[in-house]
Amino acid sequence: MKPKIFIDGEHGTTGLQIRTRMAGRNDVELLSIPEAERRNAQLREDLLNSADVAILCLPDDAAKEAVAMVSGNNQVRIIDTSTAHRVNPDWAYGFAEMDREQPKKIASARYVANPGCYPTGAIGLLRPLRLAGLLPEDYPVTVNAVSGYTGGGKQMIAQMENADHPEHIDAPHFLYGLPLKHKHVPEMQVHGLLSRAPLFSPSVGKFPQGMIVQVPLYLADLNDHASLGSIHEALVEHYAGQDIVEVVDLKESAGLARVNAVELADTDRMKLYVFGTAGAPHVNLVALLDNLGKGASGAAVQNMDLMLRG
Template structure:
């Protein structure tokens, strides 16, 4: 019997991307609600309970409501793409490459919290260095990032693309979360194993999909005063054998004069770079990904595959 998959919120940005990725799959039985019935609570509850895996593509409160509908229904496993459960101890964090054993933890979990797009890039850089003993847990981490505007969902897409809207955004690039209170910060701190709250400065560019996340470091403040080569080696060891996460070689990194945030748009991969000049005592670690790929829908499909016992 084919596993039944229900995307609760399939008409939103992330849900549509997941649906596209699963289109044409003859090994899955896709359950669906017509858009006109998307607010039909009874129908949603029936679909949630019928599914083997429910993928929640909803705002935080609606995700909590959906999980409550399934209280005691252990036959339905859940992948939640919202922020609601990403630091909850009862939920597996759905970043398969984050640390040893995560694939097995996700594969065996009933509850999986899909990572955020910015935290995926940040944690991908931070976690290996903390685990290797290079980055002190108390280091004053700063994360700077730019995302494609699809990360803001349908409302921001309309604001960026529809010039007739009163709230149209005409800027080519803008900084936001100016109070340093972005909802992804707890996720970065918890899964980055950081003792101090990181400073996170996100921004949005006038391009639909793509993302760059930067982690600048002072090498003298790290354990052992590592070189750029040491940082690269730590990342390479951590992600050895991985296909989705690629650590770009120092030689290939050195050939780059600029980095395009859209370079991986439309893919589910992520590339990690170590930039800097030996002797300056500084490094800039960079993650390049698609905010709707490995940063959202691609990760959800990867987690679904692991939960179904398939390679991912």
């Protein structure tokens, strides 16, 4: 029998992208809820309890409610794309490349928390340097980022695309999260293995999909006389042998005049760069991804495949 998959929130931005990725697959059976019934709690509960894997693409409160709906049913496994469970130790963090053992942990977990889009970039850059001992635990990390506007879900898409929207956003690029309390900071800190919360400044650009995450570092404040080369080497070693995260060659990075935020739109990949000049005091670590690809729906499908293969 084919495993049954139910995407709760399948008519939203993340859910639709997962459905697109599943189109044409005949190794799984997709359970579906009609759009008009998407908030019918009884029908959702029935479908959730009929699934082998339920993928939650809902706001945090609705995701917690969905988990409660299946709490007595050990057959159902969950991937939650919301922020609700990402620092909960009872949930596996669904970033398969973050440790050698992580794919196994995801494969055997009942509950998997899919990472946030910005944390995928930030943790992807920071964690290997913490594990290699180059980045001190208490380094004052700053994370600056720009996302495509689909990161804000259906509501922001309407605000950006519909000039008649009562809260239309006209800005080609805007900062937000100005009180510096963004919901992604805790997972960046926990899975980035940092003792201090990073200072995170997000922004949105007038493009639907794509993301740049930047982590600038002062070399003199790192361990082991860290250099452009040793930082790059630590990233290369960490991601050796897998194909979704690519560490861009230093020579190639040095030849670039600019980084295009939409270069990886519509892909599930992530590129990591180390920018700077040999012998100079700073490096800028950069992650490039699609907020809806490796940052959300692509990672959810990757996690589902790991769970189904067991």
